[in-house]
Amino acid sequence: MAKKSPESNAVGLNFEETELTLGLPGESRDPKSGTKRGFSETVDLNLGGSGGVEAKDENCNGDPSENEVSVAVKPPTAKAQVVGWPPVRSYRKNVMTKTGKYVKVAADGAPYLRKVDLEMYNSYQQLLGALEEMFTCFTIRDYLNERKLNDLVNGSEYVPAYEDKDGDWMLVGDVPWKMFVESCKRLRLMKGSKAIGLAPRTPPHCSSTGC
Amino acid sequence: MDPKRSRNSPDSPESTRFPDEVLERVLSLLRSHKDRSSVSLVCKDWYNAERWTRTHVFIGNCYSVSPEIVSGRFPAIRSVTLKGKPRFSDFNLVPENWGADIHQWLVVFAEKYPFLEELRLKRMTVTDESLEFLATSFSNFRAISLLSCDGFSTDGLAAIATHCKNLTELDIQENDMEDNGGGWLSCFPENFTSLEVLNFASQQGDVSFDALERLVARCKSLRVLKVDKYVKLEQLHRLLVQSPQLTDLGTGNFQQELTPRQFAELESAFRNCKNLHTLSGLWDATSLYFPVLYSACGSLTFLNLSYAALQSGDLVKLLPHCPNLRRLWVLDTVEDKGLEAIGSSCPLLAELRVFPADPFDLDINHGVTESGFIAVSCGCPKLHYVLYFCRQMTNAAVATIVQNCPDFTHFRLCIMNPRQPDYLTGEPMDEAFGAVVKTCTKLQRLAISGLLTDLTFEYIGKYAKNLETLSVAFAGSSDWGMQCVLRGCAKLRKLEIRDSPFGNAALLSGLAKYESMRSLWMSACNVTMNACRILAREKPRLNVEVMKDDETDSRVDKVYVYRSVAGPRRDAPPFVLTL
Numbered sequence A: 001m002a003k004k005s006p007e008s009n010a011v012g013l014n015f016e017e018t019e020l021t022l023g024l025p026g027e028s029r030d031p032k033s034g035t036k037r038g039f040s041e042t043v044d045l046n047l048g049g050s051g052g053v054e055a056k057d058e059n060c061n062g063d064p065s066e067n068e069v070s071v072a073v074k075p076p077t078a079k080a081q082v083v084g085w086p087p088v089r090s091y092r093k094n095v096m097t098k099t100g101k102y103v104k105v106a107a108d109g110a111p112y113l114r115k116v117d118l119e120m121y122n123s124y125q126q127l128l129g130a131l132e133e134m135f136t137c138f139t140i141r142d143y144l145n146e147r148k149l150n151d152l153v154n155g156s157e158y159v160p161a162y163e164d165k166d167g168d169w170m171l172v173g174d175v176p177w178k179m180f181v182e183s184c185k186r187l188r189l190m191k192g193s194k195a196i197g198l199a200p201r202t203p204p205h206c207s208s209t210g211c
Numbered sequence B: 001m002d003p004k005r006s007r008n009s010p011d012s013p014e015s016t017r018f019p020d021e022v023l024e025r026v027l028s029l030l031r032s033h034k035d036r037s038s039v040s041l042v043c044k045d046w047y048n049a050e051r052w053t054r055t056h057v058f059i060g061n062c063y064s065v066s067p068e069i070v071s072g073r074f075p076a077i078r079s080v081t082l083k084g085k086p087r088f089s090d091f092n093l094v095p096e097n098w099g100a101d102i103h104q105w106l107v108v109f110a111e112k113y114p115f116l117e118e119l120r121l122k123r124m125t126v127t128d129e130s131l132e133f134l135a136t137s138f139s140n141f142r143a144i145s146l147l148s149c150d151g152f153s154t155d156g157l158a159a160i161a162t163h164c165k166n167l168t169e170l171d172i173q174e175n176d177m178e179d180n181g182g183g184w185l186s187c188f189p190e191n192f193t194s195l196e197v198l199n200f201a202s203q204q205g206d207v208s209f210d211a212l213e214r215l216v217a218r219c220k221s222l223r224v225l226k227v228d229k230y231v232k233l234e235q236l237h238r239l240l241v242q243s244p245q246l247t248d249l250g251t252g253n254f255q256q257e258l259t260p261r262q263f264a265e266l267e268s269a270f271r272n273c274k275n276l277h278t279l280s281g282l283w284d285a286t287s288l289y290f291p292v293l294y295s296a297c298g299s300l301t302f303l304n305l306s307y308a309a310l311q312s313g314d315l316v317k318l319l320p321h322c323p324n325l326r327r328l329w330v331l332d333t334v335e336d337k338g339l340e341a342i343g344s345s346c347p348l349l350a351e352l353r354v355f356p357a358d359p360f361d362l363d364i365n366h367g368v369t370e371s372g373f374i375a376v377s378c379g380c381p382k383l384h385y386v387l388y389f390c391r392q393m394t395n396a397a398v399a400t401i402v403q404n405c406p407d408f409t410h411f412r413l414c415i416m417n418p419r420q421p422d423y424l425t426g427e428p429m430d431e432a433f434g435a436v437v438k439t440c441t442k443l444q445r446l447a448i449s450g451l452l453t454d455l456t457f458e459y460i461g462k463y464a465k466n467l468e469t470l471s472v473a474f475a476g477s478s479d480w481g482m483q484c485v486l487r488g489c490a491k492l493r494k495l496e497i498r499d500s501p502f503g504n505a506a507l508l509s510g511l512a513k514y515e516s517m518r519s520l521w522m523s524a525c526n527v528t529m530n531a532c533r534i535l536a537r538e539k540p541r542l543n544v545e546v547m548k549d550d551e552t553d554s555r556v557d558k559v560y561v562y563r564s565v566a567g568p569r570r571d572a573p574p575f576v577l578t579l
Helices: A039-043 A090-095 A124-142 A177-183 A192-197 B020-027 B033-040 B044-053 B067-073 B087-091 B103-112 B128-137 B154-163 B183-187 B209-218 B233-242 B260-271 B287-292 B312-321 B332-345 B370-379 B395-404 B430-439 B454-463 B479-488 B504-509 B529-538
Strands: A102-107 A114-117 A158-163 A169-171 A186-191 B056-059 B079-083 B118-122 B143-147 B150-153 B169-173 B176-178 B197-199 B224-226 B248-250 B278-280 B302-304 B327-331 B351-355 B385-390 B410-415 B445-447 B469-473 B494-498 B519-523 B542-547 B558-563 B576-578
Touching: A102 A124, A114 A124, A124 A186, B020 B044, B033 B044, B033 B056, B067 B103, B079 B103, B087 B494, B087 B519, B103 B128, B128 B150, B128 B154, B150 B154, B154 B169, B154 B183, B183 B209, B209 B233, B233 B260, B260 B287, B287 B312, B312 B332, B327 B332, B332 B351, B332 B370, B370 B385, B370 B395, B395 B430, B430 B445, B430 B454, B454 B479, B479 B494, B479 B504, B504 B529, B529 B542
Parallel strands: A102 A186, B056 B079, B079 B118, B118 B143, B143 B169, B150 B176, B169 B197, B197 B224, B224 B248, B248 B278, B278 B302, B302 B327, B327 B351, B351 B385, B385 B410, B410 B445, B445 B469, B469 B494, B494 B519
Antiparallel strands: A102 A114, A158 A169, A158 A186, B519 B558, B542 B558, B542 B576
16 A cells, blocks of 8 residues: 655645545555656666665566666665765866757667757757667567567657656546747656556646645 | 086096097987986996986875985986876776875976976876966976976966966866866967867866967967867867867767758868867767868777767767778777777777776666677777776686787776676686786786785786786785785886785785885785885885874775885875875
């Protein structure tokens, strides 16, 4: 059963119970996972080799091929940043602070995350085109039996979703482009079958102050 | 200015004596400071002839000697190069106010070398007051170069621009420079035309573009121009039109909406730059505007793309236009596919540096891998300098790489996760670096990383006979490792170690060696105060400087050991204990 958040404050708003989630029916909330959403349990990407992930090994697709490319050695979790390591000059560090809006992109079946700068694009078309190019090679790996490489993002195989400022997962393309750029925190290319629980095309956008 | 000399030293045998004029004439042609040092050791005559004729002095560690000693020995210096802080200060391992302040040097030079023309500094602290003092004390001053320095602002540059009437070079690279506005460029007088080198790429703000444009227009000898990232593409066009003679260009921001006409004009301006051999800057570049560069790329030998987060496709488009590249710097956003493009387009490549775009982002796992490195080694057999940041590597890959490129002189591999083993076999990376030192007999500089036992250091000590600089981090199992290196690497000059299990026995095993080295740095190792004291006591010509965070712990956090003829330094801050 869902755990309540620690003492509601004096104002008495216990947000957790009233927030909309995007999990499948019957999903329990687990406050321990990365987001408060039940969705996360189906979405958790197994990043072979990078530290810090709760090693639940919840692999949303469940097939062993997910792990084919995973790294043999896991570095220690909970890595604190070491001073002066990697040895990148402070000058270079400061100078590479990015302009632009960078969001992480995860794709089901891809062994690692990518990052895109949403400000580089002017439309959904451009963005999806770029994502398709970026993730093509992984899809090829997955379809070794020479299945036709479907249109990655518009076809039946992959559905682009994004996490917005409120932590909700939405389908890409719902809102005007600029609004999307502003509210998108991260992207995910989901295998079509997993997108069932996603919010419908025009979600009533409830904020966390309750509906 | 002809200084008096003592002629005809009575001690030299008649038969082998040159007239001093001949000897000095010959020696004045020597440029290399290593040659000059050798010459000065031949005999007293030659020592004297050398010191009178030396016009440039290189001081690799500013605390190894004092300005008084330098000026006492070399009366005719016109050009000085000084390096200050230990290299690990680049990575915030040296606290602020550690030292290496140029000011006292300038004070002495103002008296002894009033005709000083050039000053090149690396990792020194330089204040605006010092820059002002410099600008007003040396009437012949021509060239200043500051690399990785701190302590000054654009006000200091204004002083230089205002007072140095014969300035040919203003080269401000990768410094921690306070930005008080771009007005300093307007300080060059309207009749000032001598500039040949102007590099302000590290400025973090606007400059007054009109002043820049007028300056570029009237300095017809300008060959190096590197602007900062606030200079836009259409402004770049105006600059290029005024300076087609440039050999070395650092662009500003390369991302701007251009009309077709602007695009064509920019392309034409680049086409007119027929002497361009170095290109850098390219901030925020995407392949959209690369075509304006193509006509200029044919003669490029050095391309610095390390501030442009390019993808592999961008490189694939650009590189075929740059067949003459000898040096290439990129970000790891180009990934292995980009490196493959390098391997197939740049057969003359001698130097490759791959920097990490996201070094501190722990849960992103992209960038370049061992296969990209292999691809480059296959296509670029002349590779001799590499700096490679990656997140995974294998022993087998490194062995293949050095087999393809046995001429490495500088091999700097940074596997970004500390103590990471061969990701395929799970073994330490000892064999990788073993292959490097066994195969690359000319190796001068080595930086190691990954999971490493003492075996790596055994290999280094046994095979790396030409090694001069070694960087160690999170490596080794015991004192034995460091001992192997100190014993085996006869030419070792600089050794810097962090976060490795080397202790007192290791430190003291180098007792006889440190005077032949420039310096030793050890931080977060197992060295105690006792051993440092012993070292300091046994070797009075070494400066042993210790930094301790914790009063109670007997271990030292950082120890910096260097030879010096100037004795312990007098400007050490309170957190530095000189033993």
